[in-house]
Amino acid sequence: MEPRSRSFYALAAFFGLFVLFLYGPVITIGILSFQGPRGGLTFPMNGVSLHWFFDLFEEQAVGDIWGSFRRSFGLGLMVMVVTVVFSVMGGMAFRQKFRGSTFLFYMIIASLIIPSILVSLGVGLIFNILDLDVHWATSGFGAQLTWTLPFGLLIMFAVFNRFDRSYEEAARDLGASPWQTVRYVVLPIIAPMLIGVALFGFTLSYDEFARTLLTAGSYNTLPLEIFGMTTNVTSPVLYALGTLTTLFSFLIIGCFLSIVILLRRSQASKGSDAGKGMV
Amino acid sequence: MTEKLDTKGLSRRSVLKGGAAAAGAAIGSGAITGFPTIWAQNIKDITLRQFGTGVSNLNEVGKKVKEDLGFTLEMTALDSDSVTQRAATQPKSFDIADIEYWICKKVWGAGNLQAMDTSKIKNYDKIVGTFKSGKLTPESTIAQGTAPHTVGFTEGPESKTFSETETGWMTLIPTIYNADTLGIRPDLIGRPIDSWAELLNPEFKGKASILDISSIGIMDMAMVVEAMGEYKYPDKGNMTREEIDLTMAIFTEAKKNGQFRAFWKSFDESVNLMASGEVVIQSMWSPAITAVKSKGIPCVYQPLKEGYRSWGGGLGLSANLSGLELEAAYEYINWYLSGWVGGFLMRQGYYSAVPETSKEFMDANEWGYWFEGKEATDVIKNPFGDAMAQAGEVRDGGSFYDRMGAVACWNAVMDENQYMVRKWNEFIAA
């Protein structure tokens, strides 16, 4: 470890500014969510109150925040689980060359770079032509997977690229079956990275707008619902939702971090060197 | 007052129940005597899915439907683009479409909506003339643009062509409508405004805004161009290519000179632009003005000497509806016109298609203020309890007949629509 140089402080300050920049809108939202009961979405403040936080749990004039939140949250979880499972499977498959692997790889890249609105349009058209019902849990789900899967896979490729194979060989030498090797050696080592994939999957799905726009069907996801709500008078209720989301996120992330730390600790106490298998 | 309304609601409800039974009997599905009970049992399981913009897709309406009619009405609020798309391409995702008349002109041909039999509409006779003959009063002249009556009727239940006269088959049942004009911030402008031409006045450079929905925006533009004396359109609602070019050229120049702060597309944006002071003069919708006002910020819906640009919305039935659900939909429409919704929407500054019935659901002060253009005798509140006006204030633009009588044009889909849209895109990209 080098001594903390001037560049450390300069970069730390830069990083601080970057975080401040990222939090700019969140801070604005935070302040304005305490608007008085007659306040609006913009400055000036019209008194200070907790009115909108209570109002958030009342029925709104337009739209159904909690119904769409449940859908988005459920969809996020579905996307998260499928992304994690498929990415791990894909990541393992890609550790050796197989016929079609290059084609599949470019398909994954293509999935990443195709503008969202096109996927939305295409999936919507197909369902239209095949006379299927568009629904957030079918067409919406699939459309979002084309976005989260490439991210999950790319992370898994990166993970397996620097996975030290000697651990597996050791396990095999000790007589472990392929499944046991995966279950007791590979998965524990890549577990922290899976949390990353899961987080990515959930975040990307939860806030996805364009891909769900033409594929959600009768019931809106949260981003679509909020967009729909802006066709009438919206209130700082939206900001209250934002502020609560941020607070809730801090809570969740606290939990995730504790899990990671606990995992490491239990691994350390078992004397396993899992987690160090990454080069 | 609430109590009074409640009892009214109750009596109303029993009348409706009777109406439902009568309607059920009239369909005559065989067992005439047994039908009403089956009806009453089954109707609870019915769910109708309605979509539209947030302007009229209010949860309060869904709740009241459950209370009064017994079935479930699910509301989905969408932005205006998605509304058009759903009506045209996803017929299975809705039962009832809440769309504007100019959208109807675009999507009717797709065949996703079915015409309504006006003999089943109880208050049909009381619907304002604007939606039937096109004339508000027998003496009125019909305004330019896609006036609702021109796309309000079809030749028959299956027909895809519109009829100019009342045929007994209606495309949309009119729900709400209004006369739009410019909204201004009197505190930041500080002088009287009386003409559409002011929108392009260099005095408001960087502080003006218009609507970024081509079928509506072009009409605002036309009002401005005429007011400026640049050109007099033979028919604003159906421009020739040259007229479109000329209109766009004037606005493109203004845009390049930095006249506009922003273009708005959703209701909410217009409110935020005005409330934050980013914009001081813009085309706006009446309830958006009331929303700004309710925040304690002065805002006026300025009547202009050239007249209003008007719009109307209505409910259309999905072509997939049949049987009991179709009957429930008719029931819903009859209920919609029976007054409660009308009163509810009129208290937000819109007009109801059947004002007489709405009157029963408003008190004298509210009716006087919103409809008759009289001085408020007491505080005027919107349905959500916010004060809209104090005693002594008068509605901008006056009475219903003053405002709807001064409509100069309707939002329009022109013959040259595609060309206009291309030009609109050029204008945005300029």
Add this chain to the structure above:
Amino acid sequence: MKKKALDPEKRAERVSWALVTPLTLVLGFFLLLPIATIVSVSFWSYNEWSFYPDFNLDNYMFHLTSAVTWATYLKTLKFVVITWIFCAAIGFSVAYFLAFHVQSLPAQIALFLVCTIPFWTSNIIRMISWIPFLGRNGIANSMLQSLGITDEPLDWLLYSDFAVVLAFVHLYALFMVVPIFNTMMRIDKSLIEAARDAGASGLQILTNVIIPLTKPGIMIGSIFVVTLVMGDVITVRHMSGGQSASVGRIISNEISLLQYPAAAASSVVLLCTVLLMIGIMMRFVNIRKEL
């Protein structure tokens, strides 16, 4: 069953195939099929409310010969380039800080998560909040004024190209940080030591060792940023106050006007442009090897 024992290689291949089957099915149905549909629909004809099979090139002819298209592509490219410059600079500095100065993994994870949290508030809500942040009476302007930097509110903070780029950088900088960080973590620290021992200055180490070694990460991040900006639909509209066009907006306008075949043709052109740009970028880096 027991015809012939498979040789291990064939067996491994079969296992791989089995593992990628679900993935392939998803991508096949929700990616390849939609693209194929878009391509075929782009040759169809349409009227005011419906579209029907046909084979004509009108959609392409109109799209490619329209001056608006070219102006819009130029404008979009301008956004891409400026956004890319800022994202690359920020991404590199932040990743450098996280990789070389914050060396404990939990701390790195924690800092990454801190950067992710703002993205969990719905983007639509964040978009609305730019108005009170950057507007005439917004936080930014009142701060500048109270600090005495400006006398009157700056108009160009909101509803301008500046605002569009700002929002893009805000949304996509993180997509640049992650891959650069990833490649930096793979740099063998002894290389830096060696360079220092050989008498290289900090700047020389940066330009001769670190930057060349992080190129793949920069490339991958650039691919993200370029794609995301090229395909953007709502950011440009919101932040320019509807006064600026982008390729994504042309498409979404056409969709909203129910001109699906026209939208499909514009989409195919956009897709080809993006693929071409990414193809050129991929020439500089072998993604598969560098992950």
